[in-house]
Amino acid sequence: MEQSAPPRRITIVDVAEHANVSTTTVSKVLRNAYGVSPAMQAKVRKSMSDLGYRPHAAARGLRGRTYTIGLMLPDIRNPFFPEIIDGANEVLDATDYQILLGPARNVREIEHRVTEAMIDRSMDGLILIVPAATPTELEQTARAVPVVVVARHLRSTLLDTVVTDDVAGAALVVDHLADLGHRRIAHIAHAESQRHLVTTMPNTIRAEGYRQAMRARGLGDEIDVVATTYSKEGGYLGARQLLARSRRPTAIFAGADIAAMGALEAIADAGLSVPGDISVVGYDNTDFAALGGIGLTSVEQGGRQMGSDAARLLLERIDDRAKPSRLISLSPTLVVRRSSAPPPR
Template sequence: MPAPTPPRRVTIVDVARHAQVSTTAVSKVLRGAYGASPEMRAKVRRAIEELGYRPLAAARGLRGRTYTVGVMLPDIRNPFFPEVLDGITARLAATEYQVFLGTGCNGEAAEARVTEAMIDRGMDGLVLIAPVSSRGHLERVAAAVPTVVVGRHGRSDAYDTVVDDDVLGARLVVSHLVGLGHRRIAHIEHHDTDPTRVAEMPNSLRADGYRRAMREFGLVDDIVSTSYTHQGGYDGARELLARVEVPTAIFAGADIVAMGVLQALDEAGLSVPHHISLAGYDNTAFAALSPISLTSVDQAGRQIGDNAARLLLERVEDRGKGTEQVKLEPGLVVRRSTGVPAG
């Protein structure tokens, strides 16, 4: 028995016939171009829905846009980044744009592969979340396609940026812990030696904010350098617990780091905040879970994503506009993981 003939793909000609309009009219509606009346747009949209017409992305790209946005995440395991993504998708929900994800794996080579693949596929714009690539690479990407960078504090004439005031966020944590009576406050940071990233990345600015706040209160800083991962938090806490004088409070540079700290404390038979107070950064969804109840800095991930998508849409419409940096002010959400020092 011969194989059944696959159904023919619906074309713009089919839509025009069904709506009883010209193919030019259908094209105008698809492109959102001037010259199509509300009545014509309604007829064409109805025909598209009834026929199940899907325009080829490649063909749309040849006409100027693919209505796709690429979002690069550094690590899909960090629960903060999906909150930024939620803000991006919510802003784009009322548009024709669809979001495609790629992971940079916290490495320059992987980031280059992801961004180049997105550019090669004709995406209309990119949102790069906490990229570790050099300024030169980011500016080459932005020269090829409208780009918004999230989490890099340096300004550029090539791309827009959205950041949190990480120095202030760190100070909020230290001030809170000092107010509870803590004097031995340790910080677990993400280790980096690249001069540009040290000047621009959130982890470096949080560590700098911690140092400044500790000096302001007349205290000695105590920093352990690992990574912004669960394992990094676990290793950092193990190092701190091995000391003769253990800190009474730990400021983890990210909530995912705090989860590793909690594991290490539990294995050591210590509880939070009875033995050691713990604060994180990001105010992710699990920080509010009752068994965890983590004091954490809220940097409004959804608001960051919303601003990033807004800036990208504006950049797509006007490549010549001046670049903009949006800096959001964080707040501290106090929960049960912090309390007065033991003893």
């Protein structure tokens, strides 16, 4: 018995004919490019739906686009990074682009492998969250594929950057606690051992912002920094060290909410209360900070906005590689909850 031929795949030409538009217009709709009215968008997408059109990633790759974007994140356990991903998806949902994640597990060698794998698979652009690569390595990557760097304080003519003003964010914390009457305000930082990262990573910028703010409030003699990691374990270890001081701090500023989680656990294990015995402030304003059982005062640095800005910048750079590089710096705010209060008498 003779087998019937497999059904022919619907192409962009079929969609253009069905919608009575040019293939260029269909291509613009697929890329969510400028110059297509909402009515035209709706018309073309209805034709795609009616015909059952599905973009062919492999074929598009041969033509120069795969409509995939690689997103590298250093730690999949940090609850702040999903907010960046959500923000990026809010922009990309209106396009045919799909995000593919590459966790680097806070290991520079893995980060390099992940980035190289994304380039080798012809992804149209990369969003790199707090990459540990050197500026030279990042520029080499940006020569191969459009790149937007998130939360790394660097400038380059070859890539775009989205950051939060981390100096201002740290000052918000110190000023809030000092206004409550605290003087012994300690900081849990993330240790940075690689020299090329010291001046550009958010953790070192926040630590320096903390020092500057303490001096500005006349508290330079009370500066106390414990460098561990931005993790629950790092926050626990840092708080344990601070609680062992002969003059225990009355407030702890953890450089990330996930570190603040560990600090809260260490304080409870020591038989102390928050904020009765010691205040705790985090950074990121992740979803868990607002939970009723926690109520963590935290710096809102706009994770979703960072993600949406990064996706928008990347789409524009994919369409125009010669575009001048841009740096977006968001202004943080402080969300005050019950974990911070005046120091005990």
